[in-house]
Amino acid sequence: MAERATLFEVGPRDGLQNETRFVPTADKIALVDMLTDAGLAEIEVTSFVSPKWVPQMADAAAVMAGISRGAACYSVLTPNLRGFDAALAAGAGKVAVFGAASESFSQKNINCSIEESFERFQPVMDAARGVVPVRGYISCVTNCPFEGEIAPEAVARVAARLRAIGCTEISLGETLGKGRPERVALMLEAVLGEVPVAALAGHFHDTGGLAVENIRVALEAGLRVFDAAVGGLGGCPYAPGAPGNVASEAVLALLEAEGFETGVDAGKLAAAGEFARGLR
Numbered sequence: 001m002a003e004r005a006t007l008f009e010v011g012p013r014d015g016l017q018n019e020t021r022f023v024p025t026a027d028k029i030a031l032v033d034m035l036t037d038a039g040l041a042e043i044e045v046t047s048f049v050s051p052k053w054v055p056q057m058a059d060a061a062a063v064m065a066g067i068s069r070g071a072a073c074y075s076v077l078t079p080n081l082r083g084f085d086a087a088l089a090a091g092a093g094k095v096a097v098f099g100a101a102s103e104s105f106s107q108k109n110i111n112c113s114i115e116e117s118f119e120r121f122q123p124v125m126d127a128a129r130g131v132v133p134v135r136g137y138i139s140c141v142t143n144c145p146f147e148g149e150i151a152p153e154a155v156a157r158v159a160a161r162l163r164a165i166g167c168t169e170i171s172l173g174e175t176l177g178k179g180r181p182e183r184v185a186l187m188l189e190a191v192l193g194e195v196p197v198a199a200l201a202g203h204f205h206d207t208g209g210l211a212v213e214n215i216r217v218a219l220e221a222g223l224r225v226f227d228a229a230v231g232g233l234g235g236c237p238y239a240p241g242a243p244g245n246v247a248s249e250a251v252l253a254l255l256e257a258e259g260f261e262t263g264v265d266a267g268k269l270a271a272a273g274e275f276a277r278g279l280r
């Protein structure tokens, strides 16, 4: 039997959060429903963050209330306890805290230092224990828009802490899409010294056209979960120069070519991609 790999769809969240035009709630719901129908096992739907910081996600509760639930796990970003409480009320199957390996990016994205971010995560971890699994994101795993190259050890330190506080999965965010494969390999080597490979996910933006190559490196290192955005939507409003997540269609093609089983219907995913691109 073919080995399984997971496409973790982040388009509705990481993809749409960067769009300056407000995407109507009904369109967001329709996109998530198409992704459910395409067989995605993991769909990151939205973020329970401050609407002043990310206005596009202001309709998080309405989107969660409107989607048709299928077999997927529907996850959301929760920067603090307030976001967590709202996420739980909205029926999230998984939540995510998000930090960074770079001090400057942490300040720009969540308005606190790395140390302070862990103080904010703790109440979320305490509330989530035994209730929902928590994914932990690390941004800037190779490069930071403000600090340049990030040392692999800095990423490994944050990964070890996220694991220690109880994150079941740690997603390694190559936020800028600038990390060359050899630097991704060094970063993974450092992180794998701290966290078992089964608890890691790769999150590659495709700014420099390197994402698929970097995913190959991560596959070789044993990672089997990859974040991607349908239609290649995406970016981060607090990472200047980070336009697009790697497209789910491209990651699916790679995983299929490498002989992995994903459960995703390529035709339905392509149709969702077309719909997603029309939302821009």
Ligand code: HMG
Pocket: 014, 017, 047, 048, 049, 050, 051, 052, 053, 054, 077, 079, 080, 082, 083, 084, 098, 109, 110, 111, 112, 137, 138, 139, 140, 173, 174, 175, 203, 205, 235, 236, 237, 238
């Ligand atoms: P803050 O200003 O330090 O915190 O923001 P605060 O507690 O003082 O709150 C500020 C305002 O937000 C207040 O409203 C709060 O009530 C409100 P005001 O009194 O000014 O009217 N607020 C909230 N509203 C709704 N839901 C909440 C919430 N919390 C506070 N949960 C905070 C700190 C974290 C809230 C803010 O910085 C924030 O929301 N940041 C979100 C940034 C974001 O979403 N970035 C994109 C996602 S991360 C990403 O894309 C990277 C990733 O893809 C991986 C990669 O590629 O690297 C994951």
Ligand code: MG
Pocket: 014, 173, 175, 203, 205, 235, 236, 245
């Ligand atoms: Mg991202």
